[in-house]
Amino acid sequence: MKNELLKIHPSASLRGSVTLPGDKSLSHRALLLAALADGTSHIRNCLKAGVTEAMIECLQSLGVALEIENGAFTGSADLTITAQGMSGLTRPEKPLYCRGSATTLRLLAGVLAAQQFESTLDGNDRLRMRPMDRIVKPLQQKGAVIRTANGNAPLFFSPGRLNPSEHVLSVASAQVKSALLLSGLFTEGKTLVFEPHKSRDHTERMLRILGVPVSEWEEPKKGYAAEVTGPVERIPALDLKLPSDPSSAAFLVVAGLIVPDAELQLQDVCLNPHRTGLLDVLISMGANIRIEPSPDIHGEPTGNLYVKSSTLAASEIRGDTVTRMIDEFPIFAVAATQATGITVISDARELRLKESDRISAVAEELTKMEAKIDTKPDGLIIHGPVSLKGADVDARGDHRLAMSLAVAGLTAQGETTIRGWRVLEDSFPHFPEMLRNLGADVQW
Numbered sequence: 001m002k003n004e005l006l007k008i009h010p011s012a013s014l015r016g017s018v019t020l021p022g023d024k025s026l027s028h029r030a031l032l033l034a035a036l037a038d039g040t041s042h043i044r045n046c047l048k049a050g051v052t053e054a055m056i057e058c059l060q061s062l063g064v065a066l067e068i069e070n071g072a073f074t075g076s077a078d079l080t081i082t083a084q085g086m087s088g089l090t091r092p093e094k095p096l097y098c099r100g101s102a103t104t105l106r107l108l109a110g111v112l113a114a115q116q117f118e119s120t121l122d123g124n125d126r127l128r129m130r131p132m133d134r135i136v137k138p139l140q141q142k143g144a145v146i147r148t149a150n151g152n153a154p155l156f157f158s159p160g161r162l163n164p165s166e167h168v169l170s171v172a173s174a175q176v177k178s179a180l181l182l183s184g185l186f187t188e189g190k191t192l193v194f195e196p197h198k199s200r201d202h203t204e205r206m207l208r209i210l211g212v213p214v215s216e217w218e219e220p221k222k223g224y225a226a227e228v229t230g231p232v233e234r235i236p237a238l239d240l241k242l243p244s245d246p247s248s249a250a251f252l253v254v255a256g257l258i259v260p261d262a263e264l265q266l267q268d269v270c271l272n273p274h275r276t277g278l279l280d281v282l283i284s285m286g287a288n289i290r291i292e293p294s295p296d297i298h299g300e301p302t303g304n305l306y307v308k309s310s311t312l313a314a315s316e317i318r319g320d321t322v323t324r325m326i327d328e329f330p331i332f333a334v335a336a337t338q339a340t341g342i343t344v345i346s347d348a349r350e351l352r353l354k355e356s357d358r359i360s361a362v363a364e365e366l367t368k369m370e371a372k373i374d375t376k377p378d379g380l381i382i383h384g385p386v387s388l389k390g391a392d393v394d395a396r397g398d399h400r401l402a403m404s405l406a407v408a409g410l411t412a413q414g415e416t417t418i419r420g421w422r423v424l425e426d427s428f429p430h431f432p433e434m435l436r437n438l439g440a441d442v443q444w
Contacts, residue, residue: 006417008410015261016438017265017266018267021244021428024427034079041240042080042237042238045242048429049429050101062096063084086186100126102130111186114144117159120154128153142183143163144162164189165180172198173350205300209299214228244269247327249269257309257310269304273301277328285339314341316343322346322347329380333366337366347378348380369389369390370387371386393405393416399428403431406418
């Protein structure tokens, strides 16, 4: 039986150079677009973890042929994907099981809404608890025929005709925007999406490098626009090497800042400007982070990160910055416990709709380690610096919370024990081994 407890002890030093898993967001999009492409695609450094394995299994059930060459220690793999073009998907024999991956479900929803066969998207109990009307209703506005279980998964798709459409999102969401743009590839006419803040634009960038025109602009009252015109008759086969995931890098960046005598190098990290909010905020707080840009990788800015132990000052986070670091708040909260002053996070109500209610979960678990954190409806108030104490904590089924608690344990006094830690395999399968290789005292 696998050990369900991860034990972390305080570290006196962390040192080394690492290559991280391929970017999760890019991996999902590359897999899905390769499934719609004409011919054989090659994706290198694709994340091979629970969330992307869910996408792979769903695509195989839709008739897509995939061959996987496992990567080594990093949790990445090289894939060969053979597809039959925009009309090449076939009716699945059973419901498509997305595990706990909301990205898999939401991106596939945009494609399945356009198919001329029935299908069902479902997931585990946690995914069934997450709201899906935010993606279903805009797709229904386009003419998609979708039923839900009271606004949650499973989602039932029937053949329908998609119409040109304009959508004004109240909350910026790359997943909702991407699902609508993907549905727009099958729509006769324009599909236009406005959002109040510009979310990550991986879908737009990847479509462009594949020759699909995507228009973007800003309007004073409606916000940031992205538009595609369909139907797109053909997507060429992909040949991509994906950069490393900045959200995975975030855990090692913060570890490198708060552990004494730390010096880390993180290679080939995606530096898309809509994913670098955490780096920008940490640098403004006094973090010793040097960014060495590299040539773009298939339209995505990339570079190496050099991180050293630092003294941090508190900060206030709100507005557009929240969108640019929406996945990094659990680990940012750990950094804020070691910053001098009061850190305030606002405009982050979206965190309550993630794999866990991240506002409550982060506050409650770090409080067990004697952090001083107050919650508010849209964020957190974190007092620092504090001397964290080792404790028995719970990952709550949230991969990012699991890794954040592990990093907190590196600077806490005494032993930190994390229950349910294997959920981190959803996005960063070899995270404990990587910490150990850098000098951390980690046991499982």
